[in-house]
Amino acid sequence: xxxxxxxxxxxxxxxxxxxxxxxxxxxxxxxxxxxxxxxxxxxxxxxxxxxxxxxxxxxxxxxxxxxxxxxxxxxxxxxxxxxxxxxxxxxxxxxxxxxxxxxxxxxxxxxxxxxxxxxxxxxxxxxxxxxxxxxxxxxxxxxxxxxxxxxxxxxxxxxxxxxxxxxxxxxxxxxxxxxxxxxxxxxxxxxxxxxxxxxxxxxxxxxxxxxxxxxxxxxxxxxxxxxxxxxxxxxxxxxxxxxxxxxxxxxxxxxxxxxxxxxxxxxxxxxxxxxxxxxxxxxxxxxxxxxxxxxx
Amino acid sequence: xxxxxxxxxxxxxxxxxxxxxxxxxxxxxxxxxxxxxxxxxxxxxxxxxxxxxxxxxxxxxxxxxxxxxxxxxxxxxxxxxxxxxxxxxxxxxxxxxxxxxxxxxxxxxxxxxxxxxxxxxxxxxxxxxxxxxxxxxxxxxxxxxxxxxxxxxxxxxxxxxxxxxxxxxxxxxxxxxxxxxxxxxxxxxxxxxxxxxxxxxxxxxx
Numbered sequence: 050x051x052x053x054x055x056x057x058x059x060x061x062x063x064x065x066x067x068x069x070x071x072x073x074x075x076x077x078x079x080x081x082x083x084x085x086x087x088x089x090x091x092x093x094x095x096x097x098x099x100x101x102x103x104x105x106x107x108x109x110x111x112x113x114x115x116x117x118x119x120x121x122x123x124x125x126x127x128x129x130x131x132x133x134x135x136x137x138x139x140x141x142x143x144x145x146x147x148x149x150x151x152x153x154x155x156x157x158x159x160x161x162x163x164x165x166x167x168x169x170x171x172x173x174x175x176x177x178x179x180x181x182x183x184x185x186x187x188x189x190x191x192x193x194x195x196x197x198x199x200x201x202x203x204x205x206x207x208x209x210x211x212x213x214x215x216x217x218x219x220x221x222x223x224x225x226x227x228x229x230x231x232x233x234x235x236x237x238x239x240x241x242x243x244x245x246x247x248x249x250x251x252x253x254x255x256x257x258x259x260x261x262x263x264x265x266x267x268x269x270x271x272x273x274x275x276x277x278x279x280x281x282x283x284x285x286x287x288x289x290x291x292x293x294x295x296x297x298x299x300x301x302x303x304x305x306x307x308x309x310x311x312x313x314x315x316x317x318x319x320x321x322x323x324x325x326x327x328x329x330x331x332x333x334x335x336x337x338x339x340x341x342x343x344x345x
Numbered sequence: 346x347x348x349x350x351x352x353x354x355x356x357x358x359x360x361x362x363x364x365x366x367x368x369x370x371x372x373x374x375x376x377x378x379x380x381x382x383x384x385x386x387x388x389x390x391x392x393x394x395x396x397x398x399x400x401x402x403x404x405x406x407x408x409x410x411x412x413x414x415x416x417x418x419x420x421x422x423x424x425x426x427x428x429x430x431x432x433x434x435x436x437x438x439x440x441x442x443x444x445x446x447x448x449x450x451x452x453x454x455x456x457x458x459x460x461x462x463x464x465x466x467x468x469x470x471x472x473x474x475x476x477x478x479x480x481x482x483x484x485x486x487x488x489x490x491x492x493x494x495x496x497x498x499x500x501x502x503x504x505x506x507x508x509x510x511x512x513x514x515x516x517x518x519x520x521x522x523x524x525x526x527x528x529x530x531x532x533x534x535x536x537x538x539x540x541x542x543x544x545x546x547x548x549x550x551x
Contacts, residue, residue, distance in 0.1 A: 225412050226412065228405055228412075231462075231465035231471065233408065234469060236397045
């Protein structure tokens with residue numbers, strides 16, 4: 050079993066940053082970037098954001114704007130041409146984004162001497178050589194994480210496609226159907242499998258499975274399917290508090306704790322076990338155990 | 346789907362489920378519970394199996410009713426009656442402790458609902474302990490109530506303050522020691538556990 054060091058993570062990430070730099074004009078699909086980085090596509094984005102401090106989208110947008118700033122300064126191309134090169138459909142859209150990033154409209158920017166580039170948590174800017182500061186990696190050190198060996202888990206599940214904050218409706222239906230047939234006896238585990246990263250996939254397309262652990266004798270019926278969650282090595286951390294804050298814990302767990310602690314993520318989704326019942330527990334007391342699959 | 350609001354017994358009976366560490370006298374109303382009796386150390390296998398059976402029945406009743414379009418309600422937290430704990434007859438050996446674990450339930454839940462739920466669970470092979478679950482009506486009336494923060498083993502201090510309050514008002518115990526478990530002991534550090542202690546009382550005869 051080879052452990053990944055922080056340097057391995059950094060090296061792979063640098064490959065992605067260089068690739069982005071070299072292909073700034075092209076669409077940069079996440080699967081391709083994950084491939085370049087040799088990371089699992091399931092987890093690549095959280096690792097990227099955790100280490101770089103910005104989402105891929107935010108990073109690329111900023112770099113394109115910084116390049117546009119450079120063009121404004123060093124050439125005489127029209128603002129419209131520069132806007133198109135930066136990937137904007139219209140002069141107005143470009144001007145808005147540019148002003149947000151640089152504090153001035155593109156035309157005024159051309160006239161002004163001193164320029165301050167937009168902030169970059171990673172310290173990586175367009176016109177500089179790529180030396181990552183990884184400042185964001187200072188967090189994630191205090192996370193309490195356990196490494197566990199799990200057996201495969203058989204689960205009945207209902208698939209939810211749509212915003213993560215609407216999964217409650219699917220759970221309601223699922224638990225009512227399972228409950229009336231006696232499947233809530235014997236303390237079954239309730240957990241969720243997120244197939245898509247809410248930060249990456251459009252809200253309405255997110256796939257999430259509401260799962261309840263079942264025995265061999267449960268057969269799929271109607272909307273309720275059966276799947277087996279793979280066993281193996283997992284890293285587990287507990288998120289305390291409301292479900293709508295889970296994203297932050299995932300980001301710290303996958304994006305900061307993983308790189309620092311020498312673990313490589315397996316190409317399979319994470320799942321979250323709901324320890325207490327959200328219908329009778331105040332949001333601040335909710336506990337969710339997040340499991341991230343590791344290479345064996 | 347019914348448009349009636351979901352019943353939350355704790356919200357509807359706020360006074361009975363709010364407590365501070367300072368003991369107070371409260372008047373409680375009649376209440377219905379799903380309950381299971383047993384004996385054994387808290388946290389031991391008999392105890393844990395009983396808790397599992399109680400919640401299994403509670404959720405099965407709730408979901409069966411919900412599926413039938415009936416009024417929905419929140420499943421309440423675990424409570425327990427400990428008959429010997431405050432009359433000085435409790436055994437030193439925790440394995441001998443007798444308890445009645447309960448979950449408060451709306452009055453519209455019937456014994457037919459209970460019977461049906463137990464049958465359903467038996468069909469799934471999860472019914473063994475479930476058959477012991479009963480519907481229980483309690484009317485504790487006047488009680489001394491206080492919030493205990495900390496390990497269960499250290500309740501005597503809180504109980505002592507409750508007893509002084511009772512004595513001050515010329516009251517004595519009239520029913521079993523009652524606990525309402527606000528925290529989950531599996532997940533909360535012992536020092537941070539929050540439990541409401543309730544002692545039914547009545548006028549002491551001279």
